[in-house]
Each structure stands twice: as C-alpha cells, then as structure tokens.
Amino acid sequence: MNPPHESAVQFHDMHPPAEDLRAEVLHGLAQRPRRIPPKFFYDQRGSELFEAITDTPEYYPTRTELGLLEAHGEAMAELLGRGGVLLELGSGSSRKIRLLLDALRPALYMPLDISREFLLLSAGELARDYPAIRVHAACVDYSQGLALPALPEGLPRAAFFPGSSIGNFEPDQARQLLAHVTRALGPGGRLLIGVDLQKDPAILNAAYNDATGVTAAFNRNLLVRINRELGADFDLAHFHHRAFYAPGHGRVEMHLISDCLQQVRLDGQRFRFEAGEGIHTECSYKYSVEGFQTLAARAGFAPLAVWTDRDQLFSVHCLEVAA
Numbered sequence: 040m041n042p043p044h045e046s047a048v049q050f051h052d053m054h055p056p057a058e059d060l061r062a063e064v065l066h067g068l069a070q071r072p073r074r075i076p077p078k079f080f081y082d083q084r085g086s087e088l089f090e091a092i093t094d095t096p097e098y099y100p101t102r103t104e105l106g107l108l109e110a111h112g113e114a115m116a117e118l119l120g121r122g123g124v125l126l127e128l129g130s131g132s133s134r135k136i137r138l139l140l141d142a143l144r145p146a147l148y149m150p151l152d153i154s155r156e157f158l159l160l161s162a163g164e165l166a167r168d169y170p171a172i173r174v175h176a177a178c179v180d181y182s183q184g185l186a187l188p189a190l191p192e193g194l195p196r197a198a199f200f201p202g203s204s205i206g207n208f209e210p211d212q213a214r215q216l217l218a219h220v221t222r223a224l225g226p227g228g229r230l231l232i233g234v235d236l237q238k239d240p241a242i243l244n245a246a247y248n249d250a251t252g253v254t255a256a257f258n259r260n261l262l263v264r265i266n267r268e269l270g271a272d273f274d275l276a277h278f279h280h281r282a283f284y285a286p287g288h289g290r291v292e293m294h295l296i297s298d299c300l301q302q303v304r305l306d307g308q309r310f311r312f313e314a315g316e317g318i319h320t321e322c323s324y325k326y327s328v329e330g331f332q333t334l335a336a337r338a339g340f341a342p343l344a345v346w347t348d349r350d351q352l353f354s355v356h357c358l359e360v361a362a
C-alpha cells in the first residue's frame with residue numbers, strides 16, 4: 040500500500056540492496072572486535088525506537104536542539120538563504136525540519152535517508168503541509184558518498200544535518216562526508232548542522248542507558264533485523280545492551296554483549312561468542328565547538344555562526360563552503 044500523500048513527492052530510490060546488509064554484517068562479524076555499522080539500526084522498527092529514545096527524559100540532544108531551532112530559527116534561515124534548495128541528511132523526524140521550513144521556505148526540499156518507509160511517510164506529510172515547496176525525496180546511504188539526483192542551477196543551496204548524526208561517523212569518515220556535502224553545495228553553499236557537545240560523562244551514560252530500556256531495545260533490534268532479513272539465529276535472550284562513555288576517544292560506545300558461550304549461524308557460517316564477548320554497534324562522538332570547527336575546516340567549511348544552549352549540552356553550527 041502506498042503511504043498517504045506519496046504521489047506529491049518525487050521519489051529517487053538509491054537504496055543499497057539487501058546484499059549490502061549481508062556483506063557488511065558478514066564482514067563485521069569476522070573482525071576483532073566484531074562490529075556492525077550503526078546505519079543498519081534504521082529499519083522501520085529501529086526508526087520508531089529511535090523516535091521513542093528522543094522522548095526519554097535522559098536523552099537530552101533532541102529537545103535541546105529543538106529548543107535552539109525554536110529560539111534562533113529566523114537567524115538561521117537568514118544565514119542559510121531563503122527560496123533556494125534545501126537538502127536534509129538523515130530526515131528521521133519531521134519536527135525539526137518543520138521549524139526550519141517555516142522560517143526558510145525553500146523552493147525545493149530534498150530529504151535524504153536510508154530508511155525508505157520512514158522517508159516516504161515523512162516526505163509525503165511535508166508535501167501535504169507545505170504545498171508551495173517542491174519535495175524530492177532520495178533514499179540513499181550517504182555514508183557511502185553523496186550521489187544525488189541533479190539539483191536545479193542558479194538557486195542558493197543549503198543543507199541541514201540535525202541530530203548530531205555526524206557523531207556516528209569516525210572523525211575521518213565525518214570529514215569525508217562533510218567534504219561530499221561541500222561538493223554537493225558548491226562554493227558559498229551553507230550547512231546547518233547539529234553537533235552534540237563534550238560534557239559530564241554521567242549525563243552521557245544516562246542518555247544511552249535510559250531507565251525504561253528503549254535504547255537497549257533499539258540496540259537489540261539490530262539482531263532482530265539480522266535474524267529476519269538474513270536468516271541468522273541470534274538468541275535475543277543471550278545478548279544484552281551495553282553503552283558507556285569512553286573518555287580516551289571522546290565518544291559514547293554501544294555494544295551487544297553475549298551472556299554466555301554460544302554460536303550464531305549466518306549464511307552457512309558459525310560465529311562463536313565467548314561469554315562477555317560483544318559486537319560494537321555504534322560510536323557517538325562528542326565535540327567541543329572548536330574541535331568540530333577544526334574538523335569542518337578540513338572538509339572545506341568556514342564557520343559563520345554557532346548556537347549553544349545555556350547548559351552547554353548541544354551546538355548548532357552554520358558553516359559556509361569556502362571559495
């Protein structure tokens with residue numbers, strides 16, 4: 040069944056085939072430490088669980104970033120340039136983009152996301168609610184580069200990358216991704232990007248270990264997905280969630296830890312897990328304002344403005360592609 044309002048959206052499907060999931064999971068399980076990239080969290084259920092995380096009292100980034108967009112949306116829109124093309128990387132939730140669209144009123148809005156169902160649904164709803172804005176949605180894995188449908192020439196270009204999703208990339212990959220964004224925007228193009236700040240580890244540890252266990256369910260859903268889509272036999276009763284701030288790396292790490300000695304079968308192969316052995320499923324890097332500006336400069340961005348909340352939990356940067 041088509042999601043409501045889908046027809047108002049021009050849709051570009053550049054989604055990686057299921058074989059990418061298989062190949063990357065097999066490759067990651069053979070590594071030491073074992074790892075699976077966090078982009079695979081976001082099937083339909085994973086996207087819903089992530090939304091639920093953003094409503095937990097411990098997970099401060101979403102509400103803090105929303106507060107910054109509410110307080111400074113007009114100034115942000117002024118810097119981004121009205122009436123142009125707006126790309127959004129990782130269009131998971133529509134709450135933030137609605138604030139920006141209200142202030143910015145672009146001619147064309149192009150959300151990019153790996154989760155096809157979520158993308159179509161939210162893009163369809165936005166097309167309905169903002170009939171004056173053309174909506175072209177592209178299902179892409181932007182961790183692999185930024186192959187985009189052709190963009191109209193002669194309009195100012197801006198991109199919005201909220202949620203500190205940039206923190207889920209290793210710093211060198213983050214630099215590469217930002218460099219792809221500079222190429223898509225061209226000289227003078229502007230980027231509004233949300234970046235989680237370095238802070239008291241107790242706040243970070245609580246944010247990734249919420250009391251109701253939503254983050255644990257989000258992490259474990261990765262195994263549910265791999266069982267369903269790849270026919271693996273992960274025993275969910277014997278893998279648990281672990282998340283902690285790693286000060287030496289400046290990042291939060293998430294892992295799925297085996298409770299016991301066990302074997303998992305996938306694609307005719309057996310993977311042996313010792314008790315306590317895990318799969319590293321996510322890094323979430325935290326930056327100082329200066330640390331992030333240095334990273335962005337290495338990708339070709341010059342800083343224009345930065346907004347932070349009173350408690351210095353979260354930052355939103357406006358950057359310009361240097362000529």
Ligand code: AVI
Nearest residue numbers: 092202203204207247254323
């Ligand atoms: C999407 N990303 C920025 C989230 C984060 O905080 O790194 C994903 C997440 N993982 C656990 N909780 C939220």
